[in-house]
Amino acid sequence: MMGWTLLVAGLVFALLAWIVLHGAGRRWQESGLPRVRVAYVDERDWKRPEAVLRSYRYRLVGRPDYLLERRGRQIPVEVKPTRTAAQPYPGDVMQLAAYGLLIEETTGKAPPYGLLRYRDATFEVPFD
Numbered sequence: 001m002m003g004w005t006l007l008v009a010g011l012v013f014a015l016l017a018w019i020v021l022h023g024a025g026r027r028w029q030e031s032g033l034p035r036v037r038v039a040y041v042d043e044r045d046w047k048r049p050e051a052v053l054r055s056y057r058y059r060l061v062g063r064p065d066y067l068l069e070r071r072g073r074q075i076p077v078e079v080k081p082t083r084t085a086a087q088p089y090p091g092d093v094m095q096l097a098a099y100g101l102l103i104e105e106t107t108g109k110a111p112p113y114g115l116l117r118y119r120d121a122t123f124e125v126p127f128d
Contacts, residue, residue, distance in 0.1 A: 053099065053102035053103060053105075053106050054102070054105075055101065055105040055106075057105060058101060058105070060098055060101065060102055061102075062095075062098060062099060062102055064076035064077055064096075064099045064114075065078055065079045066079070067103075068115075072109070073109050073111055073112065074103050074109070074111055075111050075112075075113065075114060075115060076096060076100060076103060076111060076114045076115070077114065077115045077116075077117060078092060078095060078096050078099065078114070078115070078116055078117070079117045080092060080117065080118050080119075081117075081119055082119060083118040083119060084118055084119050085118060085121075087123070088116045088118075088123045088125065092116050093116070093125055096114040096115075096116055096125050097114070097125075097127065099114060100114055100127045110127060111127055112126070112127060113125055113126045113127055114127065
């Protein structure tokens with residue numbers, strides 16, 4: 001009797017784990033972001049010094065909403081959840097470019113691109 005109980009409990013656990021993982025994968029796919037390691041998420045904790053990107057040279061300070069890591073390079077992501085547009089707004093591109101400059105100043109490696117996430121679209125903005 002104990003064996004059947006453990007078997008049923010194990011199956012229930014496996015089913016719940018599959019449901020959670022399947023839902024998480026679907027939500028990530030719907031986000032429009034690439035499946036890479038998330039190096040940083042803006043939690044609005046300005047007291048954490050490592051969370052703020054600074055350039056004394058350019059007198060800039062900022063924090064992207066996310067920093068993704070791909071092949072040893074950080075990719076800034078800025079999320080504008082209420083915006084809809086066929087192409088990115090110029091001001092958003094400039095904000096993302098500033099994050100790219102801050103990342104280069106901080107890490108010594110320029111990001112190859114940044115991502116702008118609007119409500120219905122994700123734009124890859126090359127830094128060239």
